[in-house]
Amino acid sequence: MDRFRMIFQYFQSNSESVMNGICGLLALASVKMYTSFDFSCPCLPRYNMAYGLGIMFVPPIALFLCGLILNRQSLVMLEEWRRPQGHRKKDLAVIRYMCSSIMQRAMVAPVVWIIVTLLDGKCLICAFSGSVDPQNFVGFANTSPVQVQHLLAKVPCKDDELVRNNTSRKAVSRYLRCWSQALGWSILLILILAAFLARWLRPCFNQAALLQARHWSNYIDIEQKIFEETCCEHSRLFAHKCILHFFESMRQEIKLHSFSLPREGEGAEGEEDLLRGITDQDQVNKLLKMWYYEKPPLDVSQPQGWCGGRRQKPQH
């Protein structure tokens, strides 16, 4: 019981912290994945755009789905949404609150990836090097369109022999990186402003409803955890009783089949109880064999439930 209480207190205090912790870990993992990822632009005319934009947008989708999967509350919300009404009404405000809090946490890692990508610049340089206007750059100004496309596609690859000594390559690269970083910082600023406003202005709009929704969403989460914990406790007690019944029925069967004299010893009473009447190698072997070949039925309602198969209990 004491253990139960300690665990309950732990869960009550840490449900939000656990979720915040997971979301932070995922954001760090996202940065680490980007830095350890070996970005290599193909430097071919049509492939650049696909590769660059793919690297910018496909991992965030995967990270978003990961954020949803790893968050326990998303399951709780889905169960609450899909459950039959029964005796308890469904409150859509609670479900909406849970959904928005899950989405906010799941969006952190993808946004971190996109911002890191933009601030680094390689993706945008790779994707849009073929789309710059060659007339603005001296080295690409007087070449044929096909040739210029080919050359521009090679800009992200510094060591390629075609553009190694081209002075405008660095210019294009710097130009694109500047746009990329400007975009990155702007997005970061907008998001932080939006978060700031949302948090600051929230108490002005319907604070009471928010408090209610938050309370009941916490409640649903805790209720589910406690239900699982109670089921574990219950199955432990059930198993304990089932095994005790099994030993008891073995003792009865042994009594019926053997003619051992009634025990009268006082000194070893405690130990004899623990032995549950099984005092022989054969009896132990028989007990273990019975346990494997004929597990007792899942029914602890009868005090001496069954006895070696004589009484047929309904199968579970």
Add this chain to the structure above:
Amino acid sequence: MDKFRMIFQFLQSNQESFMNGICGIMALASAQMYSAFDFNCPCLPHYNLAYGLGILLVPPFILFLLGFVLNNNISMLAEEWRRPRGQRGKDPAVLRYMFCSMAQRAMIAPVVWVSVTLLDGKCITCAFCTSLPVETLGNASHTGLSRGEMKRVLARIPCKEIYDGQEFIANEVAVRYLRCISQALGWCFVLLMTTLAFLVRSLRPCFTQAAFLKSRYWSHYIDIERKLFDETCAEHAKSFAKVCIQQFFEGMGTDLAAARCHPPRKTPADAEEAAEKLLGITDQGTMNAALKSWHRCKPPLHLHSPALPSSNGWAGEKQPPVHPPAPRREVAAYYSRV
């Protein structure tokens, strides 16, 4: 510290959390194994494909099997599947649940290996360098090489030091192209796996929640029941051993007293408890005899009742059989001295 102990105990008692920990460790081990592995492309026409695809597909299979082997519950699943029906019916839904949850956890390390391999690019570069579209990427027009020769040249792409086809297709161009394809495949694979995992997890509450709760409860029950049964058997064995040894020593003490023909020493009242613990053995010679007898002639696995005189016959010539024959039912006739 107490709180940590409680949490640790809770995690251990909840088999699912413990298994999540193991599968996370295996995923990290898989990534580490790949980075420590020294990839060596053979750079020969037919061997490249075999080596590349082998490194891509064989270690994940091994990791998948390892995931099952390291999972304690596999023996529980096998036991539940193969046990005779007896008094208790078998629920296939429970077996399916146990198998699915084990398979899902075992899949994580192989998926990590395949993703890391594809994102790194060396395997695909090695495996598919002979299938490069030379016409689009390089200058295949003015070569006089046959297809076989061309394949041999292309096969050396991953090995920069011995590559000699720079005029047909530049090494960097080819490597970049293949790596780009490999990374695209890798990210698509990661996206596919995460989508699958998301669907599996989120469709369950919509369709089969009640059946899921039932299967989960009974699979936990089977695990707990097995552990409790082992604990009960261990307790029983301990008590059995205790009584067996006690009776052995009592038998020894009685026989020794009878052999020496003097009554057991009368100990003073305050030393009675200690003397009881000594079980009648009070000198080196007696102890040595007791130890030798324990080794040569262990008592039978049958605890007689304390009211009857204990006559294991250990000191005598006849050796009592260790396993009393099974069909014998007249227990009293065997153990009484009459």
